[in-house]
Amino acid sequence: MSAAVPPVAEGSPPGAVVEEMAREAAVWCALHGLVVGDRANPRSATVPGVGLVHAPFSLLPAHLPESFWRQACELAPIFNELVDRVSLDGNFLQDSLSKTRQVDDFTSRLLEIHRKMMAINKEENIRLGLHRSDYMLDSETSSLLQIELNTISTSFPGLGSLVSELHRTLINHYGNFLSLDPNRVPANAASSQFAEALARAWSEFNIDSAVVMMIVQPEERNMYDQYWLTKHLKESHGVTTIRKTLSQVEAEGQILPDGTLLVDGKKVAVVYYRAGYTPNDYPSEAV
Amino acid sequence: MSAAVPPVAEGSPPGAVVEEMAREAAVWCALHGLVVGDRANPRSATVPGVGLVHAPFSLLPAHLPESFWRQACELAPIFNELVDRVSLDGNFLQDSLSKTRQVDDFTSRLLEIHRKMMAINKEENIRLGLHRSDYMLDSETSSLLQIELNTISTSFPGLGSLVSELHRTLINHYGNFLSLDPNRVPANAASSQFAEALARAWSEFNIDSAVVMMIVQPEERNMYDQYWLTKHLKESHGVTTIRKTLSQVEAEGQILPDGTLLVDGKKVAVVYYRAGYTPNDYPSEAV
Numbered sequence: 001m002s003a004a005v006p007p008v009a010e011g012s013p014p015g016a017v018v019e020e021m022a023r024e025a026a027v028w029c030a031l032h033g034l035v036v037g038d039r040a041n042p043r044s045a046t047v048p049g050v051g052l053v054h055a056p057f058s059l060l061p062a063h064l065p066e067s068f069w070r071q072a073c074e075l076a077p078i079f080n081e082l083v084d085r086v087s088l089d090g091n092f093l094q095d096s097l098s099k100t101r102q103v104d105d106f107t108s109r110l111l112e113i114h115r116k117m118m119a120i121n122k123e124e125n126i127r128l129g130l131h132r133s134d135y136m137l138d139s140e141t142s143s144l145l146q147i148e149l150n151t152i153s154t155s156f157p158g159l160g161s162l163v164s165e166l167h168r169t170l171i172n173h174y175g176n177f178l179s180l181d182p183n184r185v186p187a188n189a190a191s192s193q194f195a196e197a198l199a200r201a202w203s204e205f206n207i208d209s210a211v212v213m214m215i216v217q218p219e220e221r222n223m224y225d226q227y228w229l230t231k232h233l234k235e236s237h238g239v240t241t242i243r244k245t246l247s248q249v250e251a252e253g254q255i256l257p258d259g260t261l262l263v264d265g266k267k268v269a270v271v272y273y274r275a276g277y278t279p280n281d282y283p284s285e286a287v
Numbered sequence: 288m289s290a291a292v293p294p295v296a297e298g299s300p301p302g303a304v305v306e307e308m309a310r311e312a313a314v315w316c317a318l319h320g321l322v323v324g325d326r327a328n329p330r331s332a333t334v335p336g337v338g339l340v341h342a343p344f345s346l347l348p349a350h351l352p353e354s355f356w357r358q359a360c361e362l363a364p365i366f367n368e369l370v371d372r373v374s375l376d377g378n379f380l381q382d383s384l385s386k387t388r389q390v391d392d393f394t395s396r397l398l399e400i401h402r403k404m405m406a407i408n409k410e411e412n413i414r415l416g417l418h419r420s421d422y423m424l425d426s427e428t429s430s431l432l433q434i435e436l437n438t439i440s441t442s443f444p445g446l447g448s449l450v451s452e453l454h455r456t457l458i459n460h461y462g463n464f465l466s467l468d469p470n471r472v473p474a475n476a477a478s479s480q481f482a483e484a485l486a487r488a489w490s491e492f493n494i495d496s497a498v499v500m501m502i503v504q505p506e507e508r509n510m511y512d513q514y515w516l517t518k519h520l521k522e523s524h525g526v527t528t529i530r531k532t533l534s535q536v537e538a539e540g541q542i543l544p545d546g547t548l549l550v551d552g553k554k555v556a557v558v559y560y561r562a563g564y565t566p567n568d569y570p571s572e573a574v
Contacts, residue, residue, distance in 0.1 A: 026336025030336050
């Protein structure tokens with residue numbers, strides 16, 4: 001087990017109970033799909049169902065005053081709106097990244113594609129952003145500080161929702177040692193909500209046989225986080241997801257005269273990026 | 288993946304679809320706790336949450352005419368009654384196993400304990416049997432033949448229930464290739480029903496703080512099958528399970544004057560054997 005076991009401090013449960021909690025938590029992960037591919041197993045990043053290990057987790061949630069939690073929730077739609085507007089303002093993007101462009105070849109080439117699309121007036125009137133904003137509580141200023149705002153390949157909507165459930169379960173079972181209230185663990189519906197957002201975007205395409213295409217890396221130890229969304233998409237919304245690397249899209253994809261992307265003979269309604277944010281994901285030049 | 292992929296025969300789905308089904312099935316196992324410890328990982332039999340791999344499974348259920356299914360269901364309570372009556376008939380047991388006793392030291396010593404208990408008129412007026420009767424369809428006689436009847440450490444109530452769910456899910460998703468009806472996969476509630484039976488036995492003891500003690504082997508790659516029952520016992524019945532090897536019971540257990548077994552300071556309401564059926568489980572003499 002590699003679960004992070006907090007040090008036993010005054011007021012904490014006795015060491016034996018902490019050990020028991022860690023054991024129960026690891027079991028819970030195995031039973032509930034809170035798993036990743038084990039880096040010790042070379043097949044775990046490519047073959048599903050093998051080389052699984054519980055995802056890293058904290059045994060208990062971090063303490064966060066409710067006011068900060070509410071603040072973060074209130075900020076979320078505002079940041080989402082900001083990212084959306086920035087994404088639509090091509091000139092602003094080109095200008096603000098002009099210095100990065102000079103020193104970073106990857107960004108430079110992405111901006112070059114972007115510039116070409118601007119030149120032909122390429123526009124998508126429907127778009128979907130799935131973001132994750134990370135905060136930490138700053139003890140000096142006692143304020144919530146944003147660490148980063150993920151706008152592509154935002155990970156852990158699937159596993160994160162499970163961690164909240166795990167914490168509630170542990171607090172339920174060990175409540176008498178912990179003096180914590182399981183109902184104070186905020187609900188985390190990211191898993192079903194990400195799927196719902198993807199399904200909404202899919203339905204805009206308005207073709208029942210169309211699919212969501214998840215762009216993935218050829219090796220992905222965090223595939224189960226992604227598969228949770230695939231499952232919700234299928235079971236709650238009847239939407240099929242296909243998984244492709246950018247290389248596979250280049251090899252197998254086809255653009256119809258009306259602009260529709262066809263992969264594996266299926267019309268692609270939504271392209272969902274869980275890759276594409278590093279140069280490694282672009283092993284060849286487009287033809 | 289080590290999933291048993293059936294050969295592609297006429298009327299079967301195309302090979303690519305079978306591959307896709309096997310992949311989806313392996314993912315399903317990882318997300319839903321249909322897992323075992325991987326023998327390639329030495330820690331997987333002792334440390335929960337590590338070295339997990341999907342349990343072996345067939346991609347589709349075996350075909351069984353409904354009449355045979357009903358026959359097996361009707362036979363179950365009759366066989367259960369038979370086993371219960373045999374277990375109560377000490378003389379019959381001693382007589383019928385007398386020849387085995389002569390050639391098998393393990394059985395001989397179990398019978399010796401049994402004989403001593405008979406001599407002091409030791410009786411338990413409450414007992415619980417959790418059995419599994421295995422059948423195969425005999426093609427020559429076209430009849431259902433019993434392979435074995437498990438009366439101790441019956442395994443796979445936990446994972447078996449999941450396999451039925453997996454089959455229904457696959458048939459749902461690939462129905463157009465399979466010409467199979469997911470509703471014809473019989474419900475398998477063994478997991479929750481085993482837990483319910485254990486909870487019923489526990490409630491007869493009538494002490495809220497008492498526990499179910501699962502007797503386990505020190506190394507158990509099939510621990511998640513067992514943990515599913517632990518989970519149902521806790522979440523559906525509020526009953527705590529402790530896991531002990533026979534060695535641990537000898538070292539840590541204590542029998543109170545009134546006959547109550549105390550382990551870890553907890554009164555044991557039910558002893559549930561998932562070990563004890565091989566000489567290896569008895570590493571030392573009782574003191």
